[in-house]
Amino acid sequence: MTRPLSIGVAGLGTVGAGVVTLLRQNAELIAARAGRPIVVTAVAARDRTRDRGVALDGLRWYDDAVALAADPGVDVVVELIGGSDGPAKALVEAALAAGKPVVTANKALLALHGATLAEQAEAAGVALAFEAAVAGGIPAIKGLREGLAANRILRVTGILNGTCNYILTCMRDQGREFADVLAEAQKLGYAEADPSFDIDGVDAAHKLAILAALAFGRPVDFASVHVEGIRHISALDIKLAEELGYRIKLLGIAAQVEGGISTRVHPCMVPVSHPIAVVDGVYNAVVAEGDFVGRVVLEGRGAGAGPTASAVVADLIDIARNRATPVWGAGIAALAHTPSVPMEQNRGAYYLRLMVLDRPGVLADVTGVLRDHGISLESMIQRGRSPGEAVPIVLTTHECQEAAMRGALAKIAALDSVLEPPALIRIETL
Amino acid sequence: MTRPLSIGVAGLGTVGAGVVTLLRQNAELIAARAGRPIVVTAVAARDRTRDRGVALDGLRWYDDAVALAADPGVDVVVELIGGSDGPAKALVEAALAAGKPVVTANKALLALHGATLAEQAEAAGVALAFEAAVAGGIPAIKGLREGLAANRILRVTGILNGTCNYILTCMRDQGREFADVLAEAQKLGYAEADPSFDIDGVDAAHKLAILAALAFGRPVDFASVHVEGIRHISALDIKLAEELGYRIKLLGIAAQVEGGISTRVHPCMVPVSHPIAVVDGVYNAVVAEGDFVGRVVLEGRGAGAGPTASAVVADLIDIARNRATPVWGAGIAALAHTPSVPMEQNRGAYYLRLMVLDRPGVLADVTGVLRDHGISLESMIQRGRSPGEAVPIVLTTHECQEAAMRGALAKIAALDSVLEPPALIRIETL
Structure with missing residues (x-):
């Protein structure tokens, strides 16, 4: 030796x-x-x-x-x-x-x-x-950069922040509101005194930017990541998601799309049947889709002294064995320079929950705005009836462009009969 | 270049x-x-x-x-x-x-x-x-041998044969019997004309022997693996498992136990809440538990041209980059020679389903045998009543030794009022 x-x-x-x-x-x-x-x-x-x-x-x-x-x-x-x-x-x-x-x-x-x-x-x-x-003790970097190195990666998706996943899991299991669960998580040491880095999605976005660089063989590009956190997620939307067959998860998604690579971190509705939907609590997961390997899911503890030390020492063992891999999977000269696609160009389906006055014509106004922006509806549910008072309306759309949805959302939010800022959550069928 | x-x-x-x-x-x-x-x-x-x-x-x-x-x-x-x-x-x-x-x-x-x-x-x-x-396109060898190299591995568990997992999934989803689903799988090309290598657990046992060698840093020892397949699994047991909150999976399990390492492949009842319980169809999964990293789950396609080619080429890329790892994770001189523990010494809980004559005293006979072998019951359900005819009785035990259970099983099978060979399935809480 x-x-x-x-x-x-x-x-x-x-x-x-x-x-x-x-x-x-x-x-x-x-x-x-x-x-x-x-x-x-x-x-x-x-x-x-x-x-x-x-x-x-x-x-x-x-x-x-x-x-x-x-x-x-x-x-x-x-x-x-x-x-x-x-x-x-x-x-x-x-x-x-x-x-x-x-x-x-x-x-x-x-x-x-x-x-x-x-x-x-x-x-x-x-x-x-x-x-x-990235993803604590999960060998995600090694799995992606070496284990799946033969593949053209089509998409990488991850639950990359344990604090957010813990909060969302508690909100769902206990039917509690965000602020309440966050305060408890802070007491228990699962969330920082200043939690914004985690709950506003910045930490997950850092990790996603790294995964995207590895997956698509290009230098890391954090500035292009679209970032939203989980502050605005309500117990009501989590409940409605369950009714529709979805779970709400904060996901990081990097995908090859028309025109380049899309990188985004935001709350998503995920079908309950997808493996990532059942990754709960402080667990993290990374899902990679390769052209030959198909879908690979890696799951484990995303933080904590033990898992993080495990990953650090794995790197040290690689160094001791002289096992070397270029930072982004290929040497600098061989990297791609695929452009990032802005969020406005993203295409996807949406969940839109409105609190509206229960009176005739409201739905016609809302659906009219969506029609004017070229957005077609997949489903609509009005929950309960209480004439003249506020009731929630849930709409889900077919695939449309983010820019169109943002345009429609601004108009809908400005309608007289829409009483609160609308809740918009992207649906990811993965 | x-x-x-x-x-x-x-x-x-x-x-x-x-x-x-x-x-x-x-x-x-x-x-x-x-x-x-x-x-x-x-x-x-x-x-x-x-x-x-x-x-x-x-x-x-x-x-x-x-x-x-x-x-x-x-x-x-x-x-x-x-x-x-x-x-x-x-x-x-x-x-x-x-x-x-x-x-x-x-x-x-x-x-x-x-x-x-x-x-x-x-x-x-x-x-x-x-x-x-092992496990087709999943980077399981790399994940375990390099990614988790800093850990003392406590246990590795896997769904390692896609044919068996596909058959068990169909049996559960469609309430059909084994022979029927196997015949269909053969027609569809998911099972070989001579299926015994897969369905009798031999293929999974080969893979488990390899995983055990990597996990515990010792030369591969196939002869010590206890092997059972899925031929005797019935639609009734799958249904009863669901009622008890379990799924039936063919698992390979390698674990550090008292006296050495236990390696076994057999059908298991797994709690539906465990990530491995929802790995369905042709997907494979490997779960590793390390002393620092905790539980890591790797899931993906276990067979097929694309996933297998992905793994082969990943190895070629490692060779091209001169990334070398000893076969069992450590050089031959540094390998452990931990003994294998025979199945008779395994400790676990059991599901036992009997078809018995519905008449007074039967249960006393059965539970008397279990008592005489030092086996204590966790639960007992008799399904339905039809005096003088055959009814199923389901017993689950607390943890006991395999040898005691085998002794009891022989005695129970020989009872007059027990009409068919008992179905015995091990419960793994993982």
Whole structure:
């Protein structure tokens, strides 16, 4: 057995401590699979006094993460600081510049600066690995980039944010409203004190941008991802979805469409019979469709110290075994530059729920607007009757263009008899 | 880009033709991902005249597969002949002896001779790759052996035979009996003319033996796998399972248990809420449980030209990129030699369905036998009443040892009032 691979870990939060624990607890097994021991020899974190539940004596300690890159005893840098800029970015750049492989769980960094960092890694001839950045412990990056490498990928769909999936699952199971469940999730530690990064879809969008780059072999393009979160999802819409045979999930979808690649994150109605509809709670899932393989579903825990550490150490084992894959699946020179298609051009079916005054003519007004925008209806349900008062009306459409639906929606929202902002949820039959 | 990787394909059945088609159809994309073109230059098959739906002109043709290994223009040998011995084995041995990497979809070969072949591959320093041998297009080998490499695997469970899963799904959906559905599946081409390899669980057992070797890092041990098929599953038991909240699936299960590793293939009752319960039709699934990652589910098409070719070419891309992994996840010297635990020592819960004469005292006899073997009951249902005639009785047990259950079963089957051989199905809560 060759000499140990020496690791420097920057960031000793839950995940950092998890990586240290995993490398120790399964040391023998990891050495067998990696062909050599993998040992943490240096760490970087600001607070030396905090108890992280893991012994850190004997390790070289850096207050400045970037200094880790310059440590001659560190073979591989593991970046677990987080954040798209600041010390995380500085460290990764410094490590690559020093010719050291980098393993990171940082989706924001990859989504925003991945294109440049991939070029830097390729120029330096070292690995930039990030299995932990998408879907936690699920080997989604490896599965897609290597396992399905023979396929033209037609579409990748994912439940990519455990906080949102947990909240939506609780709302459905318990019939509760969003704000109520969010507050509880925050108490339980399943949602951050500032939850916007998760619930507004930004975290899922970072991950989707990375998956899209891998699936379609082009540099990551976060700016083109359409992003909506789950704040506006109501218990009523979840209930109505069930009645229509759907579940509401926050999905990230990257698909080859006419004119290029469409990337979007938003709540979706998914048929209950689809495997992704039953992925509940904090579980994540990635569904890939390839031209030869058909549909492949990968499901598992999307966050937490254990699953994330599992993915980080899988990357380290690849590095120890010299198993290398270009960041976006192909070398920079061989990447495609397929354009992104704006959301306005997306085609799909829609669920539209309105609160309207129960009086004659309302439906004629609404359906008239849809007709004027070339949108045809698949179904319409008025729930209950209470003349002169507010009742919900649910419409589902056939496939139409997003731009047309937005136009129609603005007109419908402005109708006198429409009392609240309409709820619009896209239907994805996948 | 370096010179093309030159492939020799032995066996031009559906899968062989699929590999040739895939390598041509996605040639550009594969070259980008592999870092060099991958081109079939030679083939081996007996019948030169048969139309395989793919152009074969210009390829070097061998009637004797073993000769492919000696072709100096072949860099990698792809073995798609099938069968655990004969030309398939001879070719793989010859290729490894010639220092050429081998890609095979042959589970029987791997299950029966994998231990020796792995030693030969390691000694020759070349790859023996077999992603296509287990679960078709699902990247299960890569997912388990590389993606979850940081974990101590506690259990691997799989739906590993599409024919059985298709038959069980039809039986459930249509309330039909096994023989009837099998005959139809044979007509439709979903089952072989001689179906015993699939329906008696042998094919699934080959795949499970391979998964167990990877999961627990030991040489493959097919002889220790307990194997039962689905011939004895009745429409009645499928219906009763649904009533109890279970689905019947043919599962392969490899688990770390007291005293070693238990490997078994048999019909199981699985809770409907488990992700594997909703994997229907020809789909396969592999569920791995790791100490850090938790539960990971991989699902996709387990057979067919496209999915199998996808897996074969993924292996070729790994070889083109020089990504190498030891056959059982660790080098031969680092493998464990954990013993296999015989089925008699397995512990689990059971579903037992009897056809008994509806007369006083029958239940006392049956439950008396169970008591005498130390088996405690979880539930008992008698379905319907018809004094003096046959009625079904369903018993479910708490966890007990297989040996005790077998002893009790022999005694129960011999009771006067028990009219047919009892149906015994293991309950797996996973």
